[in-house]
Amino acid sequence: MSILVSRDSKVIVQGITGREGTFHTESMKKYGTRIVAGVTPGKGGTRIMDIPIFDSMKKAVQTTDADTSIIFVPPRFATDAIFEAADSGITLIVCITEGIPAIDMMKVKKHLKSIGVRLIGPNCPGLITPGECKIGIMPSPIHRPGRVGVVSRSGTLTYEVISQITEVGLGQSTAVGIGGDPIPGTDFVDCLELFQNDPGTDAVVLIGEIGGNSEERAAMFVHDHMSKPVIGFIAGKTAPPGKRMGHAGAIIAGGKGTASEKIKAMESAGVHVVSRLSEVGKTLLRSLDH
């Protein structure tokens, strides 16, 4: 079992003819993901890696009956690509693109919520259900099918954690990179709820960082609604206030969003907070022993 995506997911790649789009399409296809179409306006009717290309999402969805899309278009066009996907009948959109204005995301999210379409990202590595389907840009080999759910605002940090999970002999049910932007399409709470309800997930690893209060809200959810063990890690304990640490969302603004607040909230909600990155795997093993 898994959340959000599985071997049945039928995926369209928006921006398939771009450098990134082509590169990762090949990798996803190799992993076994059912890439059924690509969309690049003006290139409809052609093919790439034997995948048919369409001018619009509407035509692509009508022809292929896809349910998921992954977006690789540049930031200037990414908002429109999300709206187009949402309008086409797709139910899950994964946006890899970094650099979408926050105010645009606010509008996107309000709209998607009103029509019941889910967005993962933007500025995220995507998500993977190991052994079934990869809809993202993460390195495939570090993953292994298993029963640990992973949800993270980060990229390589997540790979690091996933490697540890795999190294201690466990695997992942689904790993979701929700992205580092201030307004993510899907947040920790959404994923925690899905993992809690997923019979294929025994424990969840949550990788947060400074900025915003989504970890605090996640903590509240864990406290109120979760029976499965949750292992947490927060990056940025040494980050200074007022400085953006790479991710658009990773900033301590107005004295809010510090790592210590988040750690405190999570600990009091019963999350197993790991203080050092290298300890995640071991802590996870211990939590599953209980």
Add this chain to the structure above:
Amino acid sequence: MSILVSRDSKVIVQGITGREGTFHTESMKKYGTRIVAGVTPGKGGTRIMDIPIFDSMKKAVQTTDADTSIIFVPPRFATDAIFEAADSGITLIVCITEGIPAIDMMKVKKHLKSIGVRLIGPNCPGLITPGECKIGIMPSPIHRPGRVGVVSRSGTLTYEVISQITEVGLGQSTAVGIGGDPIPGTDFVDCLELFQNDPGTDAVVLIGEIGGNSEERAAMFVHDHMSKPVIGFIAGKTAPPGKRMGHAGAIIAGGKGTASEKIKAMESAGVHVVSRLSEVGKTLLRSLDH
């Protein structure tokens, strides 16, 4: 029985200190309507006709627990007044003001729909449940409690029809003036549905006019959902195309919205269409004899 308003309606007058607002507040009060507050920004804390005035709808509703508001403010401020009413917890807004831009109304209506607040008007005479409550500017004496529902896009034309209904010995359950604008807050179909479900209404008189296709949609509703007799009248058989006949919505545009189309649609839906204004009362009586 009645629809939308009754002796229990608790009404706030927005723009109560204006000339129109004061005049009609007095008339409504005299009719027995429970006017519980007025709102005029900057005049909060004062009283008029012993009615307390507030600076904002929020305060007025919090203090009086009103459920309905009637708006008499000038067009420039009317859209804001509607939004303010909608935000305050009011569930029925009656907007008398004429001259709200159509595009603003489109936005207003989309918002009200999303939050489940009903608007009557704008550019309408309001509505009345004879003997119980008048929330509008119609002359009180022509009405009589009874079992005929009236819904109309017009003002004096409606009074004419109501007089006829009263003269033939019947009365009105509720009479609703939905207003003459292109985008009315509440349309014929909404009212027909309410009348169909109202045990206090035996028949409905629908007074339409040229422009738009709300009468055609009403006809479809009558055909599909109504068991009570509906008497229809359409004004503007002699109106030329392309000219606005007073009401912002009364215009035959692009060859659409003619009286003959509407009459045809209504007749084939089983509505008793009256060809001459003077015949409405008699036709109503006949339809009730069946």
Add this chain to the structure above:
Amino acid sequence: MKIHEYQAKNLMKQFGIPVMDSRVAESMDDGIAIVQDMFDSGIKRMFIKAQIHAGGRGKAGGIAEIRSMDDAVKALNRILGMRLVNNQTGPEGKIVHKVMIVEADRAIVQELYAGIILDREHELPLLLVSAKGGVDIEELAVKHPEAILRQSIDPWLGLMDFQARNLAVDLGLTGKTVDFAIRTFTGMYHMFMNLDCSQIEINPLAIDPDSNMFALDAKVALDESAFFKHPELKLLHDPLEESPLEIWAAKNKLNYVKLDGEIGCMVNGAGLAMATMDTINHFRGKPANFLDVGGGANTETITEAFKILLSDNSVRAVLINIFGGIVRCDRVAEGIIRAAQDSAIDRPLVIRLAGTNAAQGMDLLRRSGLSLETACCLDEAAERVVALANEGVNR
């Protein structure tokens, strides 16, 4: 409120919609100077287009092609001041007071249609486009509805690029013309929303051999209710486009529309005014006008309304139909009496009052000594006014 083609194009330019530069002349001299100037700047071909609020100007002789000064003089002579008549102007036609002079050197390989209206049924702006431009869109809608593509626009989201692009692709456009189309459609939408338009139409929307796109003609109507937001748009009003009576009425806040019958009507309320016209028609009369004196029918408004009605020479008899509600009929009667005394009423007058204090009002009228008739109901009043109008003719 309708505006002229040249005004519409100036507004379009502000919203990034591609239009050809054009200039306006109100006199021969100006026109000749402009044409000379344009020839001097290297332009070889232009159009002179009558600026009136009506379509179908080409067929009615309101558009001329110019390749020489000689052409220009002839065309200006013919069009400036002409009475242009077609089914859109009504039988009385419209006098041409202004012409627009526009470059026409570019060849045109395709003519599209693009328009935005407020869709009253769905209560959303609706963008309509067609690959078959240059023809009457209402006719096209009847004969080839499938040739018109539609895109409803969510006002919260606006017209999104992908929607505009998909329309362009569905129109069969390719390459840079798609980008032009996106710019044009998006510009139209922004103009529609930001200026509170009630209609924008570009027909034809032309494509030249280099795949450029531009508006060849432009029709725009503005929502007068929104002028408080855009006071500058009020200035686009051209009083020469309205009948003097309509302007006079508007000044007095009366809703007046000139019609081509012979029975003047004065009614309070738009719906009742239409129903009154319909009743006159039922008795085989033809209304000379629509006139709504509004809710506050007082002596002043009634006096002005009288003056307007009587200054229309086609009016042979007048029907006043007032339903007294908030306004009491006795007050209205007093107003009518005073107004009738002030005006020299030289045509038959039938009055029907109903509603609040109608009996008192009728009584006042009957005892006024004025030459007028009262009627107990609308049918009687209409029948009588038609008879009086016909008597006048037969006399």
Add this chain to the structure above:
Amino acid sequence: MKIHEYQAKNLMKQFGIPVMDSRVAESMDDGIAIVQDMFDSGIKRMFIKAQIHAGGRGKAGGIAEIRSMDDAVKALNRILGMRLVNNQTGPEGKIVHKVMIVEADRAIVQELYAGIILDREHELPLLLVSAKGGVDIEELAVKHPEAILRQSIDPWLGLMDFQARNLAVDLGLTGKTVDFAIRTFTGMYHMFMNLDCSQIEINPLAIDPDSNMFALDAKVALDESAFFKHPELKLLHDPLEESPLEIWAAKNKLNYVKLDGEIGCMVNGAGLAMATMDTINHFRGKPANFLDVGGGANTETITEAFKILLSDNSVRAVLINIFGGIVRCDRVAEGIIRAAQDSAIDRPLVIRLAGTNAAQGMDLLRRSGLSLETACCLDEAAERVVALANEGVNR
């Protein structure tokens, strides 16, 4: 991206927010000329305000009141070029390159606060106002949260007049100050949305004895991701406000933030970079920087990153932590080797590679003959780099 007060006020003016006219000087001469000009025009009192991206300028001596040319010369002398240090600038402070000169004749009877931020929890713009302006809002939020009024704004509807008015009334304002407040709040909202701001703050928002309202100070931050929509806003960037290293890094698309420690870090990925800093800290080292070399860590980016790290004299040792995913570690190792050969690496270097082809990468490094250490895991790497940095000090 933060901008200067004078830039913020210029933008505010475009959105109808009332601000006092002000001028900017970058030199003594300019400053004196401006002050003279303002005295000549009848102004009796002004402020000279240091233009740096930090609040708390007044307490730090960055603001001077001017009533004479003598005052002006003294103030300009003192402020232009000063190193302004407070808790907002960091210990290294900021050099003042520009001053703003602004009229200060109007008395002030009340100081309010008004700000808009993007509320990440509710994902809506949030307008914050307080009758207690002129103080630190974060402090106020902690001590008197009830003194801050909040209005979430629906981006589809915008800030509505009634919301702005109700806030104004709740702030205790009356009469025309309410209208000023509506105009100010609405202008702030439009500016926030139309320019893609991440923050707008007016503190204090002043009221004069005639009930006029104007922005006394202004703080604006822009969303750099939205510069493709507003290319003109990019020009507001002041490179003097950033450390030279940060500018250098930005040019090479590296995410670099200078910190006050002694261990240089080079990591791929922002989250991993923070976790690396945290690990260094765990072993009692202090990171000298945050540096994310991004997804495509290649020879060029690594070379540039090296140069940047090494040009920071406070760096005593360097830790490279790369998780190879799509980028294979052997490639990264090759890049490091080439970059290390190109740069003269004069400080200890510890490298930890993990993920795809990590073993091959580590092997390449060890066999490169370069003076560097490899570590099998992050803990070991961090512990080792801290030790090496300390050795350097003790040496």
